[in-house]
Amino acid sequence: MPIENLLRTLLDEPGVVGAALVDGVTGLVYGTVGRAPDAEECSRFAGLVDDHMHIAGGQGGLESIVITGTRHQVVLRSISRRGDPLLLAAALERGPANLALVTRRIDSCGAEVTG
Template identity: 55%
Template structure:
């Protein structure tokens, strides 16, 4: 991971972050809203869990952290050739559980 951030999905307020390649918090909120609305329009049930955006050398992972009020987003930027995406998704889900637990 080259950058991580915990943000409010609606306001873009950053609660914490680390690394050199943190994503834009407001854009992460917008992406999550667009994808969530698209899933709802397609008839999907339940809340959005995560989004993975893959580029030629980087991946952006956005995991939602449900809570009372606006959800949080736990984001990670990965070097595509060096990261294990499945492991990152698992760890983000574990961290999300710690944030809400």
């Protein structure tokens, strides 16, 4: 399934307004749909958080980040694969979105990307 079609399935979740798939290290954008968050900035932010997580004593790799604002949320999910990890980013309207369901759908899309 083409990347844009896979990302478009995320838009079926209530409150999801956009999504992007990006290389987690280089920031190379593989695809975006809707009002996607800035994929390159998401990649930089995830790298910064991952670096500082280790500096602060965190163990293992970055799994996910949820950025919550008063009206919107951004979910960043790291997808392991051979080579650089991918980063799946979804933009949500906070009111209608169910964060748990969106996270499950993102995991499902991540499995399809690497599977």
